[in-house]
Amino acid sequence: MELEHVKAAWQREKSIYPLRDTKQMAAETKRRAMKMDQEFVRQQALRIACGLLSLAWLASQYDSRHPLLANAGLLVLTVALALMLAGSVSLRFRLRTSHPEWPDGKYLAEQRERISARIALVRRNMTWLFPLSLLGFLLWQIGLSRSSPMTMVIVIMVVIAFLGIIWWGCRMLRKDLLPMLKAIDQELADLEGEPVSRED
Amino acid sequence: MIDPREKERLLEETLSQYKVWLGVLARNNASEDSWQDLEQEIRIAFWKSLDRYDGATSGLGTWFRAVVSNTVQDFKRKNRNSKKRDARVRPNPAFVEQDRDELRIVEDFTCRLNEPDRQVFTMYLDDRSYSEMAASTGMDEAALRKRVSRIKVQFKAEYNGI
Numbered sequence: 001m002e003l004e005h006v007k008a009a010w011q012r013e014k015s016i017y018p019l020r021d022t023k024q025m026a027a028e029t030k031r032r033a034m035k036m037d038q039e040f041v042r043q044q045a046l047r048i049a050c051g052l053l054s055l056a057w058l059a060s061q062y063d064s065r066h067p068l069l070a071n072a073g074l075l076v077l078t079v080a081l082a083l084m085l086a087g088s089v090s091l092r093f094r095l096r097t098s099h100p101e102w103p104d105g106k107y108l109a110e111q112r113e114r115i116s117a118r119i120a121l122v123r124r125n126m127t128w129l130f131p132l133s134l135l136g137f138l139l140w141q142i143g144l145s146r147s148s149p150m151t152m153v154i155v156i157m158v159v160i161a162f163l164g165i166i167w168w169g170c171r172m173l174r175k176d177l178l179p180m181l182k183a184i185d186q187e188l189a190d191l192e193g194e195p196v197s198r199e200d
Numbered sequence: 201m202i203d204p205r206e207k208e209r210l211l212e213e214t215l216s217q218y219k220v221w222l223g224v225l226a227r228n229n230a231s232e233d234s235w236q237d238l239e240q241e242i243r244i245a246f247w248k249s250l251d252r253y254d255g256a257t258s259g260l261g262t263w264f265r266a267v268v269s270n271t272v273q274d275f276k277r278k279n280r281n282s283k284k285r286d287a288r289v290r291p292n293p294a295f296v297e298q299d300r301d302e303l304r305i306v307e308d309f310t311c312r313l314n315e316p317d318r319q320v321f322t323m324y325l326d327d328r329s330y331s332e333m334a335a336s337t338g339m340d341e342a343a344l345r346k347r348v349s350r351i352k353v354q355f356k357a358e359y360n361g362i
Contacts, residue, residue: 003355005302005326006303009302009306010220010224010306011325011327012328013220013223014326019219019220019223026211029240030208030211033244033331072218099252100246101267102266108273111274183277186275
């Protein structure tokens with residue numbers, strides 16, 4: 001291939017996609033970056049506020065006259081939800097900064113660490129905290145010995161919602177996070193010149 | 201922490217120098233529907249990374265290229281894991297033109313050059329005159345001619361027969 005052909009292709013590309021003004025591009029970049037930061041803060045604030053409100057509502061349900069089983073269930077549910085909220089919020093803050101300016105290998109290692117942290121959080125939630133909170137919820141309701149049809153419907157709906165969340169978390173792991181981790185491992189191995197196992 | 205005005209100046213300087221190359225690279229690595237997203241992701245990643253730029257560890261061009269390379273890889277990785285997003289990354293057949301192969305060679309070749317050669321090569325592609333190149337790079341015209349000639353030889357050696 002001749003360099004002149006490449007140069008001609010470059011020139012054609014420039015004519016197909018006219019260039020925008022640099023100042024305008026820079027201004028747009030700053031505006032979007034600022035918007036992303038604001039959105040991050042807003043989402044985090046909303047997440048924390050909703051979490052705290054839910055926890056406060058659960059705490060308000062505590063009544064010393066209720067049976068021990070109900071109060072214990074409520075306590076387990078509240079603690080499990082608080083741990084999930086804390087884990088999610090702190091991880092998002094931790095992963096907020098990345099270093100794309102680093103050399104390939106170092107940056108990939110950082111990305112691997114980020115994905116691993118997300119996988120660990122999802123696994124912890126799916127294996128321990130979600131089942132624990134579901135158990136807490138059931139104990140709470142059983143302890144209260146409510147048997148009205150409305151209560152039964154609510155319990156069934158909550159159980160279905162919990163199972164749905166667990167299914168969604170497992171799917172996210174299987175379809176998104178684990179393949180991404182595998183791709184990063186492959187890229188790291190390619191950088192080091194070593195083949196990586198194709199097994200999961 | 202970098203001074204905000206200095207940060208803006210560096211962004212503008214880099215964009216003015218590399219905006220053509222950045223657009224080509226985004227189009228080489230994403231589909232017609234998503235190349236602008238990739239280009240924007242790169243610009244935002246670079247803008248954010250400038251907070252840590254001190255000018256001592258590497259030149260701005262090298263810094264920018266590292267950000268570009270890592271952001272492109274991230275983009276491709278993120279977009280290949282679901283069928284829906286895969287469709288965005290897989291080039292639209294209508295978009296794959298004859299020129300793309302040549303532009304992918306530009307991307308490949310520029311990544312292998314050192315920083316001064318890259319700068320000269322990009323200006324050569326932009327059809328800048330030697331006097332303009334000399335004004336931008338601070339090199340004299342004779343040295344630039346020699347450098348361009350060396351780049352042409354290197355290009356021919358690497359892509360001869362393709």
